[in-house]
Amino acid sequence: MAYKSDNLNIEQIEEIESLFNIKLPTQSNSLYDEIKEILYWSKYYFPEYGKRAIWFQPAATEEELTEWEQSNNITIPSSYKDWLRFSCSSQILDCHAGFNSPKDFEVHNAYLPDLVIIGWIIGDGEILCFSKSTGEIVRYFDGKMQVLDNMKSLLQHFISLI
Secondary structure (H helix, E strand, O other): OOOHHHHOOHHHHHHHHHHHOOOOOOOOOOOHHHHHHHHHHHHHHHHHHOOOOOEEOOOOOHHHHHHHHHHHOOOOOHHHHHHHOOOOOEEEOOOOEEEOOHHHOEOOOOOOOOEEEEEEEOOOOEEEEEEOOOOOEEEEEOOEEEEEOOHHHHHHHHHHHO
8 A cells, every 4th residue: 555654754754753752663563654654644734733632652561561461361462562562552633543552441341341442533432442352453333343354454444534
């Protein structure tokens, strides 16, 4: 997939990293291209939305991820771990999307017992989850679930909305 951010040079990447006080992950991260594109658009819209509406917390550590998995007896999907290795908590374009840190995951929801709530998208009540049993990424809205292959699919969908 071709992205606007494909032609960013080192100086432009450093400017974006400085603006959001975050480091772009290495290219070995399965979400590298999508993260770079989201950062590109976040910088583009930053003058309109501002720092309170677009933010990225530093990456989660491997110890934090392992501790959460062990204490909850749930495996975080590897594609979502790649996002958490970039930013443990974030909000993108105000209420367009938000991703929670593991400590803020909602694990015990009576209405969605197999899902772990990890964030939101669109700002209209749609939540983002992963299945405890299958590890699939799930969009849930108005009683309907859409199962996605992985976090990359979710981010590609989000980018298409920007």
